[in-house]
Amino acid sequence: MTAYIFDSETTGLNEPQLVEAAWLKLESIAGLAVLNDYLERFKPSKAIELGALATSHILDEELIDCPSHTEFSMPEDTQYLVGHNVDYDWGVIGRPDLKRICTAALSRRLWPEADSHSQSAMIYLHYREQAAGLLRNAHAALDDVKNCRLLLAKIVDALAEKLGRPVRDWEELWELSEDARIPTVISFGKHKGMQISKLPSDYKRWLLSQAELDPFVRKALSR
Template sequence: MKAIILDTETNKLQGLPIEVAYVPCEVKDGSTSVFADQAFDEYYSVGEPISYGSMAVHHILESDIADKPAHTTFKLPESAQYIIGHNIDYDIEAIKRCGVDTSNLKAICTLALARKVWPEAEAHNISALTYMIFEGIPSVRDQLRSAHNAKQDVLLTGKILKSIVNKLQATDLEHLYQLSEDARIPSIITFGKYRGTAIKDVPSDYKAWLLKQNELDPYLRKALTA
């Protein structure tokens, strides 16, 4: 498969992956297929403690990973060209810490796409979007009770992806990737003294200062130079 939906759970914020899950998917002729029967899900040991804050989110305990393989053994499928996920940059950084080369992957962010498709939504996290898309039916609640399990999150992201593809009329993976790239370019400043200001209205001297910052988000850089 050329594309996978990926999610990680880490031992702390910006930490090492203690669970990695992915599921192959395809977008072809405007239709999305998620191959749940081919899902991968594995726990990993990382040689560092799990923070209690992270434990409270994903409920993975030290005993769950004690005898698991080292995180450095994780490998992506060789056929993967597109990597899809909700706030996918976080997961890409996590698997980089496994030693995975992600330089040739095309990242598709369902969080950015969801914000574009449903700008009026109260929240854009996986659980809120799933409830919204399926209008709060009881079976969704049963699925969401295991949210923040990486495998469950990739399957739920697959449901969100299907709705996004339909709403945006994405024809294939490359079209979806280009839509994601566009959606990730911000229209307002989200920090500092001009927070909430449309980028087109930010003073030119402040734009120039931002562009000199080495750690500037690449998508914000695109917006400032557009």
Template sequence: MNAYIFDSETTGLNEPQLVEAAWLQLTAIPGLPVGGEFLQRYMPEKRIELGALATSHILDEDLVGCPAHTEFGLPAELEYLIGHNVDYDWGVIGRPEVKRICTAALSRTLWPEADTHTQSAMIYLHYRSEAQGLLRNAHAALDDVKNCRLLLLKIMDALSERLGRPVADWEELWSISEDARIPTVIGFGKHRGAKFSDLPSDYRRWLLNQPDLDPFVRKALQR
């Protein structure tokens, strides 16, 4: 089973297109050894939004001569895609048929007392003395996937402590991640902030009939 940590830099939040992609191939669960890495910039078909420029510091003119953003493809053998808020990066590259493992969801489950669960915040939580150096190039895709691997090491340690044994394989980690992604509190609508278990039955039925309902919200309602 092949797992890759993936990160992208994009044109922005409005119909984002890829401008930089990076991945690390992880060859095993114990120790998360790296089997290979990839970094490439791409030319989008639209200008980079100001907010994205301020985040990635990648300019439109830096991409002249780069491959078209449509030329990116994941390795054919990839089965598990790992990332912090992985669905965003997965969506940018066309939502390929792979299983996604979200380190943000796992972080929220494992360290609920933290006031924020961004990747940078989690690096400060677990690598405080090294964090400034590790985050010097935050939002550069290759640095971000390397930091995601460091966070994943801490996640694996915490999960092993909870389970009383090491996580068996990528499939088990994916299953734990899927469960962590199911919210317990509704984050929208007139009942925002309420526990899903406390929602009125008529409102629950109405939500379940919405065709564009987030699949993890649907799972929370069906529990």
């Protein structure tokens, strides 16, 4: 089984297009050895938003001679896509048929007491003394995937402690990630902040009738 930690820099939040892609190919969940890495920039068909410029510091004029953003694809052997809020990056590259492992969801499940679960916050939580140096180039895609691997190592260790044994493989980690993505508290609407298990039954039925309901909220309501 082959897993890739993936990160992207994009044109922004409005129908984002790829401007930079990076990945680390991991050999196995035991040790998280890196087999290969990748970094490349791409030319979008739209201007980069100011908010994205302020985050990535990648200028439109630097991308003139880069390949089109439509030319990117993950390697054919990709089975698992790992990332912090991985659905965003997955969406930017066209939602390929891959199993997604979200380090943000796993972080929220494992360290619920933390006041932030951003990747940078998690690096400060687990690598406090080295964090400033590790995050000096945060929001550069290759640096971000390297930091995600460091966070993933802490996640795997914490899960092993909870399970009383090592996580078996990427498939089990994906299953644990899927479970961690199912919320326990409603994050929107008139009952925002309430435990989903305590929502009024008529409100649950109404939510379940909404076609655009987040699939993980639907799973939580159906439990």
